[in-house]
Amino acid sequence: MSVIKEFTKGIVKENPVFVMALGLCPVLAVSSSVENAIGMGAAATFVLVFSNIFISLIKGFIPRKIRIPSYIVVIASFVTIVDMVMEAYVPALHKNLGLFIPLIVVNCIILGRAEAFAGKNNLIRSILDGFGMGLGFTLALIVIASIREILGAGQFLGYNVLPATFKPMLVAILAPGAFLVMGLLMGLMNLKKK
Amino acid sequence: MKYFLRLGFVLLVITTVASGILAYINSLTEPIIKENQRKAKEEARMEVLPEAVSFDSISYLNEEVIYAGKNNEGKLAGYTFVASLYGYSSDVKTMVGVTPDFKVNKIKIIEQTETPGLGANCTKPEFQSLFEGKNETVMLVDKDGGEIVSITGATITTRTIANSIRTGLKFLRKIEVQSEPEEIHREEVTE
């Protein structure tokens, strides 16, 4: 029972983006289209799960003093792997996400989970935690990206979903739209909590 | 002291293992990445000059090779070059296919990060087909007296593309025939 909770908590109750407001940079930067959002979510989830696995496995060998640098090396390695693999197999997506792939290293969600969870829990729990958090992050990205893409381009995943008479609100896919949509969504989450 | 040596040792082991794994993966992905880049350019070339079956390099423009394409009878099918200029907020690169009489055959925008919804509309086929059959004398935005209809709200991007292609066409004509065509008497419009 509690094992399942490790998985589900990241999706709603402790959603890294909406509830904990972590990892905002990539969320705002790549959410101008749903396709980019899914790509970014997948890349971050991969890094989260695998760095959680590794850190959970090697945590016994790492002296406390150097745990943060060690975690950073583990995370950076997985980020580099994702970077290289994406460039080889999905070059177009890699180009769209650009700088934000290497910057997964400094995404507070990943180091945060390594430090707060994987460094203290066993393998199974760490994997579930990584998956849950990754999924929560991806879902948040998709929600924001859907709103921005539909309002700003009248499209969803590149397909027209609104009638031709709808004039796209360009601002939604430009930089200010990211902040405005995010702010309104956070307000909405607060409203629900009350 | 011994404790610090141990710390250093553990970090060293972790970093070495990580570098080893990365080196291995890099050796797997690097050839694929190189091949992808080569293929992407080749495909763009084929797309803008479909009649050509073989390409020979003849010169350079914007640090990219200018190719002369031959059709399957070995005759000149046209040229391809990469036009490049800074647009509204990014470098806009266009693969241009040129017919043997120096008219644009087809173009394909291969690199841009202009404003989404405005300048970025330059990648739409409707826009790219505007350039077909035009030579350098009319390769100007309508506002500058040419025949290229600007994208709504993105004159600068359109002008960038038209100007970069015009420069390329002129350069190509210069190296290929070393003479200006007779029909050019239009004054150069200053940007």
Place this chain on the structure above:
Amino acid sequence: MELLAKIFAMAIAAIFVQNFVLARFLGLCPYIGVSKKLDSALGMGMAVIFVMTMASTFTWLIQTYLLVPLKIEFLQTIAFILTIASLVQLVEMIIQKTAPALYKALGVFLPLITTNCAVLGVAILNINEEYTFIFAILNGLFAGLGFTLVLILMAGIRERLERAELPRTMRGMPIAMIVAGCMALAFLGFSGLKF
């Protein structure tokens, strides 16, 4: 003279046109997190300018004289993040020893900077844009200045917002995002500006 013009153009681009926070979405965590009070925003800004300039310097040297000659560019991410992390530690220790007053002002912000993606971002951008050594350092400096500018502007606005009557649900983070959106809208006016 031409060099000066180039530097000026770069400054305008890094501070206004391609502002790290509002146009590139880098360094949002401190931008939202440390912008509640004007003086802490100022402290954070100074620390970021300092670290970004230093990070640009060292990562450029490492890339050019270590990673490229040894053909191990694929280790860039690891090398850069470790450089930045140790740099921040080093700076913290040096300031603590030599300038206690400065340490008191900046100390709390320094550890936070390691995970500020703007720092790693500027380091990678310098390499991607193929800047020369001097321009890489300058880019780091200007990017830091741009970050500090919007951080201070934001803090000024938020100090006033404290006293404004807002719907309960919008207080705190949500309204900070909306304000950031309005600032981004204003900074959008700079886009397309070039020299």
